Amino acid sequence: MVARTDRPTVATDDRIRALLASMTPAEKVGQMTQVELGSITPAEVAERAIGSVLSGGGGNPGDGSVGAWRDGVDSFVAASRRSRLGIPILYGTDAVHGHNNVVGATIFPHNIGLGATGDADLVRQVARAAALETAATGARWSFAPCLAVPQDIRWGRTYEGFSQEPTVVAALGRAAVEGWHGEHLPVDGVLACAKHYVGEGAMEWGTAGSHRQPWIDWWDGWGPDWLIDQGDIRITDEEMREVHLAPFVAAIEAGALTVMACYGTWHGRRLHADRYLLTDVLKGELGFAGFVVSDWMALEQIDADYPTAVERAIGAGVDMVMVPFNHERFIGTTLQLLDDGRLTVERVDDAVVRILRAKAAIGLLDDSPPPAVSAEVIGCDEHRSLARRAAAQSTVILSNASALPIGPATTVLAAGEALDDVGIACGGWTISWEGSPGPITPGRTMLDGLRSALGTDRVDYERDGRFGAVRAPVGVVTVHELPYVEGGGDRADLSVPGEQIDVVRRVRDHVDRLVVLVVSGRPLLLDDVLEDADAVVACWLPGTEADGIVDVLTGRVPASGSLPVSWPRSAAQVAGRTGSVSEPAAWPIGHRAGDRPAMTATGGP
Numbered sequence: 010m011v012a013r014t015d016r017p018t019v020a021t022d023d024r025i026r027a028l029l030a031s032m033t034p035a036e037k038v039g040q041m042t043q044v045e046l047g048s049i050t051p052a053e054v055a056e057r058a059i060g061s062v063l064s065g066g067g068g069n070p071g072d073g074s075v076g077a078w079r080d081g082v083d084s085f086v087a088a089s090r091r092s093r094l095g096i097p098i099l100y101g102t103d104a105v106h107g108h109n110n111v112v113g114a115t116i117f118p119h120n121i122g123l124g125a126t127g128d129a130d131l132v133r134q135v136a137r138a139a140a141l142e143t144a145a146t147g148a149r150w151s152f153a154p155c156l157a158v159p160q161d162i163r164w165g166r167t168y169e170g171f172s173q174e175p176t177v178v179a180a181l182g183r184a185a186v187e188g189w190h191g192e193h194l195p196v197d198g199v200l201a202c203a204k205h206y207v208g209e210g211a212m213e214w215g216t217a218g219s220h221r222q223p224w225i226d227w228w229d230g231w232g233p234d235w236l237i238d239q240g241d242i243r244i245t246d247e248e249m250r251e252v253h254l255a256p257f258v259a260a261i262e263a264g265a266l267t268v269m270a271c272y273g274t275w276h277g278r279r280l281h282a283d284r285y286l287l288t289d290v291l292k293g294e295l296g297f298a299g300f301v302v303s304d305w306m307a308l309e310q311i312d313a314d315y316p317t318a319v320e321r322a323i324g325a326g327v328d329m330v331m332v333p334f335n336h337e338r339f340i341g342t343t344l345q346l347l348d349d350g351r352l353t354v355e356r357v358d359d360a361v362v363r364i365l366r367a368k369a370a371i372g373l374l375d376d377s378p379p380p381a382v383s384a385e386v387i388g389c390d391e392h393r394s395l396a397r398r399a400a401a402q403s404t405v406i407l408s409n410a411s412a413l414p415i416g417p418a419t420t421v422l423a424a425g426e427a428l429d430d431v432g433i434a435c436g437g438w439t440i441s442w443e444g445s446p447g448p449i450t451p452g453r454t455m456l457d458g459l460r461s462a463l464g465t466d467r468v469d470y471e472r473d474g475r476f477g478a479v480r481a482p483v484g485v486v487t488v489h490e491l492p493y494v495e496g497g498g499d500r501a502d503l504s505v506p507g508e509q510i511d512v513v514r515r516v517r518d519h520v521d522r523l524v525v526l527v528v529s530g531r532p533l534l535l536d537d538v539l540e541d542a543d544a545v546v547a548c549w550l551p552g553t554e555a556d557g558i559v560d561v562l563t564g565r566v567p568a569s570g571s572l573p574v575s576w577p578r579s580a581a582q583v584a585g586r587t588g589s590v591s592e593p594a595a596w597p598i599g600h601r602a603g604d605r606p607a608m609t610a611t612g613g614p
């Protein structure tokens with residue numbers, strides 16, 4: 010399994026090696042250092058020849074406005090050009106479903122919704138739009154696409170994966186990289202980042218404790234209640250290659266020049282220190298010519314002795330280290346490891362060449378002007394229309410007993426918190442790291458969509474479903490998950506909360522036909538809902554243009570989405586790899602509107 014990778018031209022490499030020859034050890038290690046924007050000043054970036062600055066989840070320059078982003082990024086880039094050799098920084102951010110840290114940016118469906126579309130061309134267009142909005146703020150590196158192949162949907166990062174089908178993840182991951190890079194990477198491209206390398210989707214439930222090493226004083230954000238994220242991967246080499254490595258092969262073939270290493274362990278071996286995977290496989294077998302960046306404070310998980318942790322990570326093949334805090338310790342430690350011969354000059358030179366290759370590819374090593382992308386592109390109508398189309402195509406009608414489509418002159422009783430909440434529809438990685446309910450950024454809710462499609466006077470909305478004596482032919486009600494991120498979304502119980510079921514049942518009493526919309530980052534257990542529903546629709550996390558869901562509910566857009574993951578019928582099935590049970594899933598991967606349902610609204614076969 011060898012990926013063809015567009016190795017940079019010999020001329021570029023010659024230039025890079027000439028530049029390398031002029032670098033001091035401190036400048037080389039500076040290039041290997043990525044620092045969170047709040048931990049360093051532009052002057053220090055210049056002084057230390059820092060290679061990259063990042064905005065972590067929710068980390069924004071200034072007040073997070075577009076202007077603050079442009080000024081903030083530019084201050085770091087301009088400072089880096091004032092360093093002795095003038096090598097500009099790469100500014101990186103988690104633009105994982107649009108430029109999602111920025112208020113007013115277009116927020117697209119999370120990957121699980123894009124996976125439901127199965128449409129590589131759409132994914133390419135979405136990534137291209139996100140790239141333009143990201144480049145418009147000066148950032149030229151996005152930590153996307155996530156190429157996870159989620160096996161256990163109790164994992165809080167399930168929604169960051171496109172699908173449980175590796176071939177779908179590979180096809181959509183390839184398209185995403187092509188979209189981020191565009192036709193002319195130096196002109197208006199943003200470097201993609203294939204992450205998290207490799208096998209994260211197969212982490213074993215109950216093993217998440219590995220990230221809470223006794224010597225690490227983690228802040229509570231890495232909560233003790235994490236249950237699977239950053240856990241142990243217990244699969245064979247063959248399964249690792251066939252299921253989880255395949256998407257990275259595709260991403261590298263598409264030209265990916267950065268890869269982010271995966272937290273967690275493989276049979277107890279720390280992935281950030283796994284030379285076999287990071288060097289022998291990725292750089293040897295697959296011919297990956299770019300660079301590997303570590304994840305947020307991941308080195309601290311490797312060993313209680315920090316120098317040993319750094320030695321093992323870089324020795325294994327990590328090229329750039331995400332050191333959100335205390336970059337001086339990393340730089341000093343790495344230089345000492347070089348002096349002591351615990352890291353070779355050859356390894357450090359290889360890391361720096363790889364980093365400079367990526368910078369050269371995006372035009373940072375010549376006098377390419379920054380992308381001439383106007384801030385007007387951020388949240389523009391064209392991108393919002395694309396996001397609305399993506400939300401429509403991501404919609405999966407799980408079951409429909411003649412309740413859909415909703416006719417044009419239909420009166421509707423509408424209920425459910427998520428129906429009118431942009432924050433819930435966007436989910437995690439939106440404005441803040443975890444995301445949050447509420448009007449957190451401009452967008453159109455499903456309720457907006459219903460009112461536009463049917464007329465405001467035909468849609469009666471009561472969030473809690475208390476409609477008094479009113480009746481109507483159709484009811485539309487949501488059940489949902491509140492926003493979460495990473496291990497904070499690890500959940501053993503995927504059933505719909507009782508208070509949401511109460512809303513469903515209240516609406517049931519007032520309508521002839523009831524449509525239940527599931528707004529979530531993964532399948533939920535719907536037994537308590539199915540008996541009241543004449544139609545059930547998976548909406549995933551549709552983003553700021555959730556009215557695209559209504560386009561399908563009203564038949565304006567044909568239902569085309571299909572399940573990217575298996576939808577469990579019971580808690581026993583949710584246990585993924587460990588919970589094999591005889592009964593079939595509620596709906597299998599690939600299920601779409603009109604298929605023979607595995608179960609009817611009555612819950613029978």
Ligand code: GLC
Pocket residue numbers: 064065066103152204304305
């Ligand atoms: C996080 C995530 C990773 C993200 C990085 C920077 O912990 O694991 O996906 O790109 O840190 O925010």
